[in-house]
Amino acid sequence: MTAIGQPGLHDGYATDVAELCSDLLRIDTTNPGDGSGPGERQAAEYVAEALEAAGVRATLTEPRPRRTSVLARIDGENRDLPPLLVHGHLDTVHAEPRDWTLHPLSGDLHHGCLWGRGAVDMKGTLAMTLALVRAWARTGQKPRRDLVLAFLADEESTGEYGSRHVTTAHRDHFAGVEEAISESGGFSITTRTTRTGPDARVYPIAVGERGTAWMRLTAHGTAGHGSGPGQDNAVAELVHALSRLAAHRWPTRLVPAVHTLLDALDQTLGIRIDRDRLEEEAIRLGGLGELFDCTIRNTLNPTVLTAGQKVNVIPSRAHAEVDGRFLPGEQNAFVETVDRLLGPKVAREFINCEEAVAADHEGPAFGAMAEAIRSQDPHAHPVPFIQSGGTDAKAFARIGISTYGFAPLLLDPHLHYYAMFHGVDERVPLSGLEFGVRVLHRFLTAH
Numbered sequence: 511m512t513a514i515g516q517p518g519l520h521d522g523y524a525t526d527v528a529e530l531c532s533d534l535l536r537i538d539t540t541n542p543g544d545g546s547g548p549g550e551r552q553a554a555e556y557v558a559e560a561l562e563a564a565g566v567r568a569t570l571t572e573p574r575p576r577r578t579s580v581l582a583r584i585d586g587e588n589r590d591l592p593p594l595l596v597h598g599h600l601d602t603v604h605a606e607p608r609d610w611t612l613h614p615l616s617g618d619l620h621h622g623c624l625w626g627r628g629a630v631d632m633k634g635t636l637a638m639t640l641a642l643v644r645a646w647a648r649t650g651q652k653p654r655r656d657l658v659l660a661f662l663a664d665e666e667s668t669g670e671y672g673s674r675h676v677t678t679a680h681r682d683h684f685a686g687v688e689e690a691i692s693e694s695g696g697f698s699i700t701t702r703t704t705r706t707g708p709d710a711r712v713y714p715i716a717v718g719e720r721g722t723a724w725m726r727l728t729a730h731g732t733a734g735h736g737s738g739p740g741q742d743n744a745v746a747e748l749v750h751a752l753s754r755l756a757a758h759r760w761p762t763r764l765v766p767a768v769h770t771l772l773d774a775l776d777q778t779l780g781i782r783i784d785r786d787r788l789e790e791e792a793i794r795l796g797g798l799g800e801l802f803d804c805t806i807r808n809t810l811n812p813t814v815l816t817a818g819q820k821v822n823v824i825p826s827r828a829h830a831e832v833d834g835r836f837l838p839g840e841q842n843a844f845v846e847t848v849d850r851l852l853g854p855k856v857a858r859e860f861i862n863c864e865e866a867v868a869a870d871h872e873g874p875a876f877g878a879m880a881e882a883i884r885s886q887d888p889h890a891h892p893v894p895f896i897q898s899g900g901t902d903a904k905a906f907a908r909i910g911i912s913t914y915g916f917a918p919l920l921l922d923p924h925l926h927y928y929a930m931f932h933g934v935d936e937r938v939p940l941s942g943l944e945f946g947v948r949v950l951h952r953f954l955t956a957h
Contacts, residue, residue, distance in 0.1 A: 881956070
C-alpha cells in the first residue's frame with residue numbers, strides 16, 4: 511500500500527521514530543508490581559530530554575524514588591478548543607531472555623521489526639508521539655488544539671505511582687481536558703471480505719474497557735497433622751470455591767459499542783455474525799473474533815494459589831487471587847455472584863477494583879480518528895470495540911476524561927497483535943510505526 515503523504519511533515523520523522531523506539535526498548539522499566547524493579551526514572555529522563563530538545567518544557571514527578579512520570583503541554587492553533595490528553599505508560603512487564611529469539615532489551619531492528627519488551631505495550635506508541643513532536647518543532651506546525659502529554663509510571667500494576675498520582679497531585683495539569691487517546695487501538699487486522707472478495711483492513715478503535723475486580727480470597731480451617739481426617743481443611747475449602755468460580759457460565763450481554771462493532775463487521779465482511787452463537791463465531795473469525803470474545807460477558811480467572819509449608823501439616827488458612835472483569839453496569843451483580851459462588855467459608859477482599867469506562871463511539875473524536883486512518887489507508891474499515899483488559903484510562907475517567915484506545919499501526923497480516931502483549935518475541939514493524947506517525951499527525955492537526 512502506498513500511503514498518502516502529509517504536507518509539510520518532515521521526512522526525518524521516520525528516522526526519529528526508529529531511534530526513539532529502539533532507545534526506549536533498551537531501557538529496563540520492568541514493573542513486577544511488588545515495588546521492586548528498576549523503576550521508570552531513566553526512561554522518563556530520556557523522554558523529558560527528547561521533549562526539551564523539541565522546545566517543549568517537561569516536568570518530572572516522582573511519588574516514590576525512581577517511579578517517575580513526565581508531564582508536558584503543547585500549545586495548539588485554537589486555544590479556545592478543549593485540550594486533548596495523549597497519555598501512555600513507560601513501564602513494562604517482565605520478560606525471560608532465554609525464551610526470546612532476541613534479547614528483550616535489545617531494541618534491534620530485525621526483519622523489519624523493532625524487537626523488545628514494550629514494543630507494542632507501549633514504547634512504540636511513545637516513540638510515535640515523540641517523533642511527531644520533534645517533526646512539528648522542525649516544521650513549525652502545531653496541533654489544532656492544546657495537547658496535554660503524560661508519560662506515566664506503574665500502569666502495569668495499579669497505577670498508584672503513575673496515573674493515580676498525577677490525577678491527584680497534578681490535577682491542574684489536566685484542567686479543561688475532556689477526551690484523551692492512549693494504547694490498544696487503531697491497529698490493522700487484515701481479513702477477506704467474502705470467500706472470493708478482496709482483502710480489507712479492519713482498524714478497531716477502543717471506546718471503553720471492562721471494569722476490573724482483582725480479589726484476594728482467604729479460607730480458614732483447623733490446623734492439624736496431615737494424617738488426620740481433615741474435616742475442616744482450608745485448602746480443600748478454597749479449591750472447591752475456586753472450582754465453582756471457574757465453572758460458572760456468565761450470561762452474554764451486548765453493550766451498545768459491541769452491537770455497533772458486530773454490525774460493522776457484518777457489513778465489512780459481507781456475512782451475518784450469529785448473535786446467538788458468539789463464542790463459536792469468535793473462534794471462526796480468528797483475529798476479528800478477539801475483538802469481542804472477551805467483551806460479551808463478565809470473566810473471572812484464578813491466577814494465584816498459596817497454602818501450607820509442609821506436606822504432613824494441614825494449614826489453618828489458604829489464599830488465592832483471582833482476576834475478575836465485568837461489563838459496564840455489571841459491577842454490583844458481578845460481586846454478588848462471586849460472593850454466592852464462594853460460599854460462607856471463603857472471605858473476599860479487593861486488591862484493586864475499578865469501574866468500567868466508556869467513550870462516545872458516535873461522536874466527533876471517533877469520526878476524526880476514523881478519517882485519519884482512512885487518509886493513510888484507503889482500504890481501512892475503522893470500527894469501535896471494548897477492551898477486555900484495563901489501562902490508565904480508568905484513573906483519568908475519575909476526573910471526567912474519556913480515553914480512546916488509538917495507537918495506530920499498520921501491521922503485517924501474519925503478525926498477531928494481541929500475542930505481542932506480555933508475550934514472547936514482542937516486536938513492532940518499523941513501517942507500522944511510520945504509518946502511525948502519519949495518522950497521528952493527521953488526527954491531531956485536524957481534530
